Amino acid sequence: MQTTLRFDDALMRRAKAAAAAEGNSLTAYIADAVRAKLAGGSTPVRRKKVSFPVGDTGGLLPGVPPIHDSRALNDYLDEVDGPARR
Numbered sequence: 001m002q003t004t005l006r007f008d009d010a011l012m013r014r015a016k017a018a019a020a021a022e023g024n025s026l027t028a029y030i031a032d033a034v035r036a037k038l039a040g041g042s043t044p045v046r047r048k049k050v051s052f053p054v055g056d057t058g059g060l061l062p063g064v065p066p067i068h069d070s071r072a073l074n075d076y077l078d079e080v081d082g083p084a085r086r
Contacts, residue, residue, distance in 0.1 A: 005030070008071065050077065 007015070019029035053061040065072035 006071065008074065050081070 015029060016026055019026045022029065024032070053064055055061050060066075063076075065076050067073060
């Protein structure tokens with residue numbers, strides 16, 4: 001089955017390097033990681049609730065990316081709150 005996944009650039013570079021170091025393709029590396037995560041049974045990381053800065057008119061303040069742009073929003077949250085454990 002084919003699908004499209006979107007990763008931030010830094011994560012993709014790390015995944016490609018790790019796959020190459022193991023002598024695997026990126027596809028095989030990601031499939032192995034998903035299998036390990038599904039089999040692991042670890043408890044999910046609890047993340048703190050995020051509040052977005054809202055202006056007097058009810059919209060987001062200038063500089064806050066639109067909520068539908070997940071990549072820009074993740075980058076913004078990393079800048080404001082530090083990188084999340086992913």
